[in-house]
Amino acid sequence: MTTGSIEAGEAKEAKSEGGAASKAGAAAKEKGDGKGKADAGGPSIVTLRKISRSFQRGRETIQVLDGLDLEVPAGSFEALMGPSGSGKSTLLNIIAGLDRPTTGDAEVAGSNLSRMSDGELAKWRSQNIGFIFQSFNLIPVLTAAQNVELPLLLTHLSSDERKKRVATALRVVGLEDRMEHYPRQLSGGQEQRVAIARAIVNDPKIIVADEPTGDLDRKSADDVLTLMERLNKEFHKTIFMVTHDPAAAERASVQRRLDKGALQ
Amino acid sequence: MNLATYARRNMFRRRWRTILTIVVIALTVVIFSAIRTVVVAWSAGADEAAQDRLATRHKVSITMQLPKRYIDDVRAIPGIKAASWAVWFGGKDPKKRIPFFATFAADQHTWFDVIDEMKVPAAQLAEWKTTANGAILGDVLAKTLEVKVGDRLVITSDIYPGDWEFKVVGIYEATRKSVDRNTMVFRWDFFNNDPRASFSREQIGWMMSRVSDPRKGAELSRQIDKIFDERDDQTMTMSERAFQLSFLGAFSAILKAFDWISVGILLIMALILANSIAMNVRERTHEYGVLRAVGFSAGHVRGFILGESVLIAALGGVIGVALTVVLINGLLGPVIEESMAAFFPYFRTPPSVLLMALGLALALGVAAAVLPARRASRLKVTDALRRLD
Amino acid sequence: MIPVQYNIRSLMVRKVTTAATAGGIALVVFVFAAALMLGEGINRAFGSSGRQDVAVVLRNGSDSELSSGINNDLVNLLKGQPGVSPDRAGEGGVPAVPGVIGEVVVVVSAEIDDGSGGTTNVLIRGMPAGGMAFRPEAKIVSGRAPAPGSNEVVVGKSITGRFKGISPGQSFDLRRNRPLQVVGVFEANGSAYESEVWGDLDVIRTSLGRSAGVSSVRVRLASNGQFSAFKSAVEADKQLGMKATRESDYFRKQSEQTSGFLVGLGIGVAILFSLAAMIGAAITMNGAVANRSKEIGTLRALGFSRLSILISFVLEAIALALIGGVIGTALVMLLASVEVSVLNFQTFSQVVLSFRPTAAVVVTALVFSGVMGLVGGLFPAIRASRVSPVEAMRA
Incomplete structure (x- = not known):
């Protein structure tokens, strides 16, 4: 398990020191110059081949995805747009290992997801994927810090180590002063930033975001998107975001459109 | 924080639901323990019966009597250490301070040697042997009838007419908790000489014998019955335990009903607990989806649900057991032992019942969580995330 | 709303x-x-089973027929008490109905016929001739009525088949070599009588060795209203040492x-x-x-x-x-x-x-x-x- 790059990034930011260890290698270099809006030339971190996904509703079979191919280079920030029912969320779920294609191969972060059991997928998710949901999905009975700490409970880290990481993640999202607040004591924007801290605390390779700004006002949405950009550029996270919001899509380096189960 | 923190917080998320569920479990544990205590207390006398004692009664009917000379035949059998006899008197308190108590006339020379768990001080026993109308009472009965040694006591009988006057010469003490402390014993010769009992003259109700070797009990029982087999009045001899059970056996329908009732209360407990857990799980389905997305496995979700259910059941069970100890063993038991001593000389919840109640609560805690846990862990993460209710 | x-x-x-x-x-x-x-x-x-116009007479101090005992000669004394209906002679197929009957009541051990080997007590009532006619609610539903003075008995509907030996066609002993033969089943309007076994007074009394007396006496009253007159007359006579209860009240109690x-x-x-x-x-x-x-x-x-x-x-x-x-x-x-x-x-x-x-x-x-x-x-x-x-x- 690769850990520590968030701290490393933090350190770089704080002390303005260069050359911190980074696992995102080539992509990092390319983005280092600030242009960043590249068809990042790094190796693919997501490779989907001939993906189909159909659902059974009663007797009817609904074909949501049909023979879809997709490559996402490591370190890119991609936005996926498309009308409701186009299969955006299904595609996102397949990348995140929450759903499995009916046919086709999904290789994400070096693992072939199609061949993994539910248990293996859960473990894989905890190490490789950070989630950002539209409705934040914080656990209401836990404080901000405890919410962020939740995924770390699946690791063998010591309590002190976990605390350190939680503090770092919350500092990255700018909420170090809200650690002991409960979700209901936070604004929508703050809740989503806590959710982002939860998504990065495990130092995943990929962050998937499903309409991360859907429940937010413009100002909070901008803050969240800026934060995501920073995660992409400074911490070299690959981000795959489903959104309806053109302004949000604008911030990504690659925009894709999905319509009727196929990428345009 | 650790996973237990999350589980604990979850437990009191619907505070009243959890508290009420715990209250129900505690309540049902108390009810269950009380019912089992009745069953246990009911047969306590029989369970504690002496192993080395045989009881002989009339074969046809408990109300029919045997000739007194039968005792000599029994005493003559090798292996019988001692034997004594008694006649049921059906005594009643004319002032009705107690609805029912056991009264019988017994042989003053041998009775307390054979029934040695009723302890009478030697001086009082000697006094009894010289006082024709002397009576010996249990300490609880003496208190109820407001008499002490030396007092005059008048009782009536359900069977024999008129007022019967006795002199209280002794108080026996119970050396075993199953001994009825509400019994009155007086002299058989006094009874036998009274004209009002003329139709029972030289008749006895039952015989109690001590055997030298308890393992030979069954054999000796057969031997006794065989002696009288050719006579007009045949006997039925059994161990004291069987003798007592033959009285209790008549209540078997009620005891059976008690068994069903204890199953019923457990069912209600299970239904309510399962409902609470199912409601919790239903409301948190979305959250379980989030946990799964973050990387928790289906096993974790099952564990959370099962753990919460068992914890609630355990809390309710422990509170219920504590309440049982306080309510039954502390408050109710002593009252019942005094007022209903004929039926329940010893009314306390034994540890075995408390353990069983706690164990069943825990088992039901597991059972109640099985279905909701299975459903929640089998639900697809994507479906769970979509559920918002 | x-x-x-x-x-x-x-x-x-x-x-x-x-x-x-x-x-x-x-x-x-x-x-x-x-x-x-x-x-x-x-x-x-x-x-609902006891009758209003029947009085149950027990020995003073006894609460039930089981513990009560009354001497034979006292039974006849009751016939002369106020309010007692005289014996009615039978005519044209209608059986004779006595005004006063003395009965013996005893419980006997019976083995429960469920394979458990457990025993319990069954109530047996020995009644004189006319005992069944005394209770118009009682009817034979299968088999026949016992022949008077014989060792035949009938068993109540509720307990038929529950105990060993106490079912039609079977027999049981009250005393050695004196079997009672079950010849029929009776019902009595769902009353407690249906849990009893009925036989001949003298046969049962002899079997029990209790020829001296009866357990209880039942008295048919000329009318419902005669009960208090009868009761006070009986209870006033200290010689008798008896008490009277309406049968309906007796059952309820x-x-x-x-x-x-x-x-x-x-x-x-x-x-x-x-x-x-x-x-x-x-x-x-x-x-x-x-x-x-x-x-x-x-x-x-x-x-x-x-x-x-x-x-x-x-x-x-x-x-x-x-x-x-x-x-x-x-x-x-x-x-x-x-x-x-x-x-x-x-x-x-x-x-x-x-x-x-x-x-x-x-x-x-x-x-x-x-x-x-x-x-x-x-x-x-x-x-x-x-x-x-x-x-x-x-x-």
């Missing part, structure tokens, strides 16, 4: 929760209704302890159970209120008053409890064919009781379940009525 269909639909949507809660209530109602039905069964066996114990026990258990079931209903209704706070807010915003919200939720709780009540009452009807053999404390013998369903039992059971719903649902309903429309809509 919020339409009740809204509540019914809410219950149907939450199937598992509704079923679990109603199931608990059904169990309570089952126990409750079973106790009531047993009470009705006991009433029928004891309460015989069952009082047993009936009070059994019915009290059943209802006590049901009430304890109902505490748990009511809390169960409260938990469910509380959950319903919490899950529907948005809905409640909307209703309030639409203009429904606090009171109508309160009533709506109380009605929902009552509907929920009634589902359980109906299920419990339906299930308890299965007991209607079940008979239980219990010990009558007074006679120390077995009586067979049945569970009797009556309209009153059904209504009481349903009302009981409704009350459980009302009590369990009240606090959640109050909570619902306090939901603020503004807050609920925002949540």
Whole structure:
């Protein structure tokens, strides 16, 4: 398990020191110059081949995805747009290992997801994927810090180590002063930033975001998107975001459109 | 924080639901323990019966009597250490301070040697042997009838007419908790000489014998019955335990009903607990989806649900057991032992019942969580995330 | 008012929760209704069976025929007492009916015929000639009546087939080599008599070695109203040392302890159970209120008053409890064919009781379940009525 790059990034930011260890290698270099809006030339971190996904509703079979191919280079920030029912969320779920294609191969972060059991997928998710949901999905009975700490409970880290990481993640999202607040004591924007801290605390390779700004006002949405950009550029996270919001899509380096189960 | 923190917080998320569920479990544990205590207390006398004692009664009917000379035949059998006899008197308190108590006339020379768990001080026993109308009472009965040694006591009988006057010469003490402390014993010769009992003259109700070797009990029982087999009045001899059970056996329908009732209360407990857990799980389905997305496995979700259910059941069970100890063993038991001593000389919840109640609560805690846990862990993460209710 | 269909639909949507809660209530109602039905069964066996115009005479101090004893010569003295109906001679096929009968009553051990090897007591009544005619409610339903003065007996309908040897065609011993032959089965209007064995007075008395007397005397009165005259005459005569009770009262008193114990026990258990079931209903209704706070807010915003919200939720709780009540009452009807053999404390013998369903039992059971719903649902309903429309809509 690769850990520590968030701290490393933090350190770089704080002390303005260069050359911190980074696992995102080539992509990092390319983005280092600030242009960043590249068809990042790094190796693919997501490779989907001939993906189909159909659902059974009663007797009817609904074909949501049909023979879809997709490559996402490591370190890119991609936005996926498309009308409701186009299969955006299904595609996102397949990348995140929450759903499995009916046919086709999904290789994400070096693992072939199609061949993994539910248990293996859960473990894989905890190490490789950070989630950002539209409705934040914080656990209401836990404080901000405890919410962020939740995924770390699946690791063998010591309590002190976990605390350190939680503090770092919350500092990255700018909420170090809200650690002991409960979700209901936070604004929508703050809740989503806590959710982002939860998504990065495990130092995943990929962050998937499903309409991360859907429940937010413009100002909070901008803050969240800026934060995501920073995660992409400074911490070299690959981000795959489903959104309806053109302004949000604008911030990504690659925009894709999905319509009727196929990428345009 | 650790996973237990999350589980604990979850437990009191619907505070009243959890508290009420715990209250129900505690309540049902108390009810269950009380019912089992009745069953246990009911047969306590029989369970504690002496192993080395045989009881002989009339074969046809408990109300029919045997000739007194039968005792000599029994005493003559090798292996019988001692034997004594008694006649049921059906005594009643004319002032009705107690609805029912056991009264019988017994042989003053041998009775307390054979029934040695009723302890009478030697001086009082000697006094009894010289006082024709002397009576010996249990300490609880003496208190109820407001008499002490030396007092005059008048009782009536359900069977024999008129007022019967006795002199209280002794108080026996119970050396075993199953001994009825509400019994009155007086002299058989006094009874036998009274004209009002003329139709029972030289008749006895039952015989109690001590055997030298308890393992030979069954054999000796057969031997006794065989002696009288050719006579007009045949006997039925059994161990004291069987003798007592033959009285209790008549209540078997009620005891059976008690068994069903204890199953019923457990069912209600299970239904309510399962409902609470199912409601919790239903409301948190979305959250379980989030946990799964973050990387928790289906096993974790099952564990959370099962753990919460068992914890609630355990809390309710422990509170219920504590309440049982306080309510039954502390408050109710002593009252019942005094007022209903004929039926329940010893009314306390034994540890075995408390353990069983706690164990069943825990088992039901597991059972109640099985279905909701299975459903929640089998639900697809994507479906769970979509559920918002 | 919020339409009740809204509540019914809410219950149907939450199937598992509704079923679990109603199931608990059904169990309570089952126990409750079973106790009531047993009470009705006991009433029928004891309460309705004795006759108003028959007096039971026992020895002073005895509460039951079993412990009572009366000398033979005293029986005849009773014939001359005021209010006693004279013997009626039989004519044209109508049997003779005596005015006074002395009977011997004893319990004997009987082995229960269920393979358990357990024994219990059965009540045997030895009656003089005319004993059956004395009780017009008694009828032979199979086999025949015992021949007078013989060793033949008839067995009550309730206990036929329950004990070894006490069934038609079989025989049992009261004393060595004096078997009693069972030749028929009688019924007696569901009364406690149906748990007895009836035979000839002299045969049974001889078997028991009790030729000196009888247990009790029954006296046919010229009319109902003659009872007090008879009673005071008998009880005034200290020589007799007897007391008289109306047969109907005697039976009721015989069952009082047993009936009070059994019915009290059943209802006590049901009430304890109902505490748990009511809390169960409260938990469910509380959950319903919490899950529907948005809905409640909307209703309030639409203009429904606090009171109508309160009533709506109380009605929902009552509907929920009634589902359980109906299920419990339906299930308890299965007991209607079940008979239980219990010990009558007074006679120390077995009586067979049945569970009797009556309209009153059904209504009481349903009302009981409704009350459980009302009590369990009240606090959640109050909570619902306090939901603020503004807050609920925002949540």
